[in-house]
Amino acid sequence: MNGAALKNLSRAEGLLLLAVALAALVFQLWLPSTHVAEADYQAMAQVLAAERQPGDVVLLAPWWTERARIYVPEGLMVVGYQGSDADPLEKYPRIWVLSQPHQPRSGIGAFEAAFNPSRTAVGPARTFGNLTLQLFTNGRHHPLAIDAADALATAQVYLETPDGNRQPCQWTGTGHRCPNGKVVAKEWHEVHFAPYQCLKLEAPGGATRVVVDFTAPAADFSALEAGYIWEYGAYKDGVTPSSVWFEVNGQAQVMELPTGSEVMHRLTGPALPEGAHVRLALASQNPNARIVCVVMTGTRNAR
Amino acid sequence: MTDRKIAWALFFAAFFALLMTEQPVGFGRDESVYFHAAESHARWFQLLVTSPSQAFKDEAITQAFDFNHEHPALMKNLFGISYVVFHEKLNVLRPAAAMRLPAFLFAAWMLPLIFGLTRRLFGQPASIFAALSFLLVPRQFFHSHLAAFDVPIATMWVLTIYCFVEALEKPRWWIYTGLAFGLALAAKHNAYFIVVTLVPFILWRGWQLTKASPEARALFFGINGVFVFGAALYGLMVAVLGGPKLLATFEFQSPQLALYVVTCAVGAWLTWKLKAVNVEAFRTIAPLVSMAILGPTVFYLHWPYLWHHPVDRTAWYLSFHLTHNHYTWFYLGELLRAPPFPWMYVINKTALTVPVSLFVPMVLGFAWVSWRAVKRQLTGFEFIVAANAVMSIALISHPNVPHFGGVKHWFPSMPFLSLLAAGSLERGAAGLAGWLGPKFKAATEPRVLVALAVLLGAPAFIATARVYEFGTSAYSEVAGGLPGAASLGMQRQYWANNLSGVLEWLNKNSHPGERIYFHENHGGQIRDLQANGMLRKDVQPVGGPDQAETVVYQYHQEFRETEFNTWQALGTMRPVFGLYLDETPQIIVYRRAK
Numbered sequence: 012m013n014g015a016a017l018k019n020l021s022r023a024e025g026l027l028l029l030a031v032a033l034a035a036l037v038f039q040l041w042l043p044s045t046h047v048a049e050a051d052y053q054a055m056a057q058v059l060a061a062e063r064q065p066g067d068v069v070l071l072a073p074w075w076t077e078r079a080r081i082y083v084p085e086g087l088m089v090v091g092y093q094g095s096d097a098d099p100l101e102k103y104p105r106i107w108v109l110s111q112p113h114q115p116r117s118g119i120g121a122f123e124a125a126f127n128p129s130r131t132a133v134g135p136a137r138t139f140g141n142l143t144l145q146l147f148t149n150g151r152h153h154p155l156a157i158d159a160a161d162a163l164a165t166a167q168v169y170l171e172t173p174d175g176n177r178q179p180c181q182w183t184g185t186g187h188r189c190p191n192g193k194v195v196a197k198e199w200h201e202v203h204f205a206p207y208q209c210l211k212l213e214a215p216g217g218a219t220r221v222v223v224d225f226t227a228p229a230a231d232f233s234a235l236e237a238g239y240i241w242e243y244g245a246y247k248d249g250v251t252p253s254s255v256w257f258e259v260n261g262q263a264q265v266m267e268l269p270t271g272s273e274v275m276h277r278l279t280g281p282a283l284p285e286g287a288h289v290r291l292a293l294a295s296q297n298p299n300a301r302i303v304c305v306v307m308t309g310t311r312n313a314r
Numbered sequence: 315m316t317d318r319k320i321a322w323a324l325f326f327a328a329f330f331a332l333l334m335t336e337q338p339v340g341f342g343r344d345e346s347v348y349f350h351a352a353e354s355h356a357r358w359f360q361l362l363v364t365s366p367s368q369a370f371k372d373e374a375i376t377q378a379f380d381f382n383h384e385h386p387a388l389m390k391n392l393f394g395i396s397y398v399v400f401h402e403k404l405n406v407l408r409p410a411a412a413m414r415l416p417a418f419l420f421a422a423w424m425l426p427l428i429f430g431l432t433r434r435l436f437g438q439p440a441s442i443f444a445a446l447s448f449l450l451v452p453r454q455f456f457h458s459h460l461a462a463f464d465v466p467i468a469t470m471w472v473l474t475i476y477c478f479v480e481a482l483e484k485p486r487w488w489i490y491t492g493l494a495f496g497l498a499l500a501a502k503h504n505a506y507f508i509v510v511t512l513v514p515f516i517l518w519r520g521w522q523l524t525k526a527s528p529e530a531r532a533l534f535f536g537i538n539g540v541f542v543f544g545a546a547l548y549g550l551m552v553a554v555l556g557g558p559k560l561l562a563t564f565e566f567q568s569p570q571l572a573l574y575v576v577t578c579a580v581g582a583w584l585t586w587k588l589k590a591v592n593v594e595a596f597r598t599i600a601p602l603v604s605m606a607i608l609g610p611t612v613f614y615l616h617w618p619y620l621w622h623h624p625v626d627r628t629a630w631y632l633s634f635h636l637t638h639n640h641y642t643w644f645y646l647g648e649l650l651r652a653p654p655f656p657w658m659y660v661i662n663k664t665a666l667t668v669p670v671s672l673f674v675p676m677v678l679g680f681a682w683v684s685w686r687a688v689k690r691q692l693t694g695f696e697f698i699v700a701a702n703a704v705m706s707i708a709l710i711s712h713p714n715v716p717h718f719g720g721v722k723h724w725f726p727s728m729p730f731l732s733l734l735a736a737g738s739l740e741r742g743a744a745g746l747a748g749w750l751g752p753k754f755k756a757a758t759e760p761r762v763l764v765a766l767a768v769l770l771g772a773p774a775f776i777a778t779a780r781v782y783e784f785g786t787s788a789y790s791e792v793a794g795g796l797p798g799a800a801s802l803g804m805q806r807q808y809w810a811n812n813l814s815g816v817l818e819w820l821n822k823n824s825h826p827g828e829r830i831y832f833h834e835n836h837g838g839q840i841r842d843l844q845a846n847g848m849l850r851k852d853v854q855p856v857g858g859p860d861q862a863e864t865v866v867y868q869y870h871q872e873f874r875e876t877e878f879n880t881w882q883a884l885g886t887m888r889p890v891f892g893l894y895l896d897e898t899p900q901i902i903v904y905r906r907a908k
Contacts (some may be wrong), residue, residue: 020741024678027678027742028770029742029766032773034670036772039791042896043780045897073797073801075800077899078897080887089887114797115795115797117797118801198882199878199879206881245649
């Protein structure tokens with residue numbers, strides 16, 4: 012390389028360094044301006060308190076902006092987890108999207124691409140400093156007819172051997188304690204980063220199943236989702252796959268939860284006639300780490 | 315100003331900067347373990363003074379050094395002695411600061427070492443920039459505060475290379491190289507890989523220097539042959555006896571130890587003979603022989619735990635690190651739980667955590683030496699710098715090597731990348747000055763260089779000043795800072811030291827005797843926070859959300875289950891307080907619903 016070329020290269024290197032330094036400096040000076048003032052959170056909370064309706068939900072964008080949980084009025088569900096942009100939120104007729112579009116890599120475009128279909132904005136967006144609040148109607152809404160977790164108090168829960176022998180589990184006021192010491196309860200758990208308030212079932216081991224047996228009201232749709240909680244799905248050694256049964260009026264579907272799978276698995280069930288007899292069950296040869304979060308819902312068409 | 319004065323100025327500036335900024339830095343999970351171990355070591359040193367015959371007994375040594383024997387003792391010895399002197403005896407520092415003082419010294423020592431190495435290639439201003447840039451990386455500044463080993467091993471690594479480079483030109487430095495390598499071994503196990511960066515250069519240079527002299531060439535072959543033969547015999551012993559039997563019979567009077575002694579003795583004798591034949595070749599090879607002899611010697615002597623059981627305890631120590639657990643780690647939206655890990659993890663993580671105004675000159679500097687290598691213009695020194703810049707990064711990049719710990723495991727690469735960045739700064743400043751000079755008289759090359767250095771350092775300084783005490787959470791401009799990293803799906807934090815960000819609130823708002831579940835904090839951390847006056851002593855740590863009135867949750871994707879268990883146990887999904895850095899949740903405080 013000759014002297015002139017080296018000179019040009021050095022100049023280019025210098026200009027590149029200068030540009031990078033200035034860009035980085037601008038970024039560092041700008042970053043604090045993306046913060047949300049306490050007063051802005053309070054103002055947002057006042058609007059929510061005044062305009063909320065039963066069954067509303069707050070969805071965060073970006074999903075990790077969970078500081079808002081401190082300020083959102085008590086009793087109003089806040090949803091924000093990795094992947095929540097695409098959550099159908101079908102239980103909720105109205106969604107308040109609380110966004111911070113000025114955050115670096117806020118990904119608001121990607122959020123809108125996942126969120127907007129079937130949602131309709133209601134009124135103008137409100138801004139509170141760096142917070143934006145926009146109400147939407149949820150076109151993916153299906154009114155809930157039944158959530159199995161809510162039916163637990165009136166359900167029968169038992170351990171069932173392959174020959175049909177049943178050992179009942181006792182209702183304790185918060186859950187059903189089974190003869191093997193495990194408790195079937197409605198609890199908050201994580202499956203692949205997302206929170207679910209679900210039926211927690213623990214496989215008894217061998218061919219024995221833990222069964223939740225209840226009567227459901229009529230519903231146009233039914234579905235069952237199930238997944239291993241926390242890190243148990245990632246286990247590959249010392250564990251066995253699990254089987255989850257979804258039985259409506261004697262018609263059973265079985266879904267396998269393989270080892271090494273951390274996600275929620277879904278099974279679509281039939282429409283439920285009034286007074287449908289529903290049985291949900293779980294079994295796994297080796298009970299180690301086979302704690303499963305089961306969400307079974309019956310929903311109706313939105314009017 | 316002379317280089318020596320600048321080196322001292324850098325050292326003192328770094329030392330006092332660390333000392334003055336120490337207090338807000340919380341205690342990491344491992345640091346509290348080291349505090350405990352260090353105190354135990356200190357008690358042994360006190361016993362050594364008061365009752366030497368008792369102290370040398372195996373029982374006394376085991377009692378003092380058994381805890382945390384997965385790491386060698388050098389730093390813990392220093393932490394412990396410093397604690398006794400500066401806290402217990404003189405009472406001039408709080409316990410944690412007294413423990414950390416040796417860590418500040420080691421971190422501060424890094425700057426003159428970088429400066430000295432950089433001066434071999436570049437001018438004073440660029441060398442100062444290289445040295446300071448080590449502490450301008452937020453994560454490095456954070457780790458420099460800790461009574462831990464990651465920065466000390468990086469310093470000892472650079473010291474060894476520094477001594478080696480000096481040894482090529484000056485007498486006696488081959489001894490210092492061996493001693494420095496011994497200190498590196500005594501700091502942390504990464505030290506073994508220093509040899510890998512030097513051997514190719516030593517063999518190549520030794521070969522070149524002995525070309526003209528058959529006698530020197532014969533000695534060169536002889537020295538290498540002795541060590542290769544020794545290694546082959548060890549291999550044979552393993553093949554014949556098997557590893558466990560070889561270790562079980564490795565005693566003071568055993569063929570195994572005799573082989574090591576004979577190999578080193580013959581190697582040293584041949585090396586000494588080489589001195590008379592070819593001094594330059596001697597200066598090239600002697601440091602390596604010195605490392606082979608003095609390294610294990612210093613390692614053995616510094617660690618009383620090895621004195622009565624040198625082989626089995628060293629074997630356990632090595633085996634522990636060869637079979638280390640893999641901790642779950644969040645990376646680009648996925649939880650990495652077990653190997654194989656992504657090849658690009660280390661490079662990506664470096665790009666996402668080192669301030670871009672320092673990272674770009676590092677990349678350009680490395681590109682420069684790579685280009686010189688292609689053109690066959692690379693000097694021996696540049697080769698050594700490049701090899702050391704790459705070594706730790708390449709090692710951790712291997713898909714089967716544990717990937718947790720953010721960037722700290724490849725800190726030894728960073729000083730050499732800083733050195734290369736200085737070259738980029740100097741070339742860039744020269745280019746800009748050549749362009750601007752004719753237009754603006756004031757734009758002389760030295761002025762442009764200083765201005766450019768200040769501009770490059772300023773964003774890194776701002777980032778460091780803003781988040782250094784929560785250093786494991788820091789992300790660069792390339793990531794988009796902490797918010798950008800959260801969107802990218804990067805590990806939010808580790809080591810649980812960010813708890814310090816909510817202590818003031820807890821101290822103010824907890825009722826007397828409040829039962830608090832400190833998620834991810836072990837009892838040692840809570841003990842140390844209370845001992846250092848950072849957490850009220852009346853609060854009661856409990857083992858889980860079910861028993862707690864208050865839960866202090868550390869935001870990790872791999873622990874979301876704990877947060878949802880907290881909702882369940884406390885009957886609320888609404889936090890009452892938290893540490894939110896640039897809006898990203900780090901520590902979240904929940905209280906039981908009334």
